[in-house]
Amino acid sequence: MSKNETMASLSLDQHRAAVEALLAPLSQGRATESISLSAARIAGAPDAYRHRVLAEDLASPTDLPPFDNSQMDGYAVRSVELAGATPDATVRLRVDPQINAGDTISELEPGTAAPIMTGAPLPTGADAVVPIERAIPDHFRPTLDADGSAALTVDFAAVPDSDEFVRRRGSDVARGELLLTAGSVLGPAQLGVIAATGLTKIDVLRRIRVLLVATGHEIREPGTPLQPGQIYDSNSAVLSQALIECGCTVVAWPCRSDDAADLLRIIEKGAPTADLVITVGGVSAGAREVVRDALGPLGVEFSHVAMQPGGPQGLGLVKAAGHADGIPVVTFPGNPVSALVSFEIFVRPLLRRLAGFARTERETLRLPLVEAVESPAGKHQVRRASIDPDGRVRLVGGPSSHLLHSYAASTALVHLPVGLGHADVGDPVDVWRIDD
Structure with a gap:
């Protein structure tokens, strides 16, 4: 047992609190940047305007409408x-x-x-x-x-x-009136009302910059020929999109090696322009676990969280250029479902809060089960599901962490807490909607 691994399992809430404490400094002194507004710019570079958050209250410089x-x-x-x-x-x-x-x-x-x-x-x-x-x-x-x-x-x-x-002039917005508040997410209507006032530049929060490192000697870029024993890298696509939906800028830099030195070189090169490092894979108890081997000696703590999927987790600060106190690192297990469930529970709400989104948590419902279900009594199990038109929740696929196809067919996550063990048909369970 490494000195960087805790003996007992952590609860889901304990690990979530630890991740929140690790990422809390990212909210201090958030940098801002100016973006220009014009239809041509928005159409030509839509990603530059997607999920942007207003940095400060914005007063209207003119009356809307400007005349009767x-x-x-x-x-x-x-x-x-x-x-x-x-x-x-x-x-x-x-x-x-x-x-x-x-x-x-x-x-x-x-x-x-x-x-x-x-x-x-x-x-x-x-x-x-x-x-x-x-x-x-x-x-x-x-x-x-x-x-x-x-x-x-x-x-x-x-x-x-x-x-x-x-x-009448000013009947929509009067000159000097608050147009949008700080923290407003800039969607079509918000960009439209800003453009209607004639403003051409606004200040927005700079996106959280994430270095995403999927690891594994076996992973290959989609579209390239596979040799026996190799698989396509789905984690980079899964988590890149999840991060973008949280308003982040993502640099996906896979480590197609189980050599700790290769992973450290990627982090050394990518960390100076990142705010956060997320790694995927290489955190279990195998003989070759590249993330544990590389980052454990640098102070990253690895533990087991009492959840399924997603038990092996890690976090810590790693010394890096441009980061006086070290850059925060969060590590996820490598199975795609484990990685995405881990992101949903531990990181997504925090990043959305840092980005300034008004809504940070998934919508939670209490719905009856269509079928009975068993879950490990000592673990918080998360199952993929869909919601029937009558408001009942139906499980999709089994509990295994490699079943990404069933995740793709799901619209909800069912939470079966520690100690439940069994739930009957019609029993109410907590459900997160993931289709919004």
């Missing part, structure tokens, strides 16, 4: 001039020149109605818009004779309310 404008296609009018209008006693007004979106602000002459298009500036003097379908006639016509004189009139059979179908 029409909410409908219709006629801009002075509502007082339509006083007394009824279907039996309509009010007739002379028709002014048409106002289109993008036109400059004009003035509405007394006794007139101006054809106005949606989004066009409301003319000075007007206080309401009558939709075209409520006018008589209910369609637009040419408004001027060849000599420029008024050619038409229009009748109205009802009195509009003041401000009816008018979008």
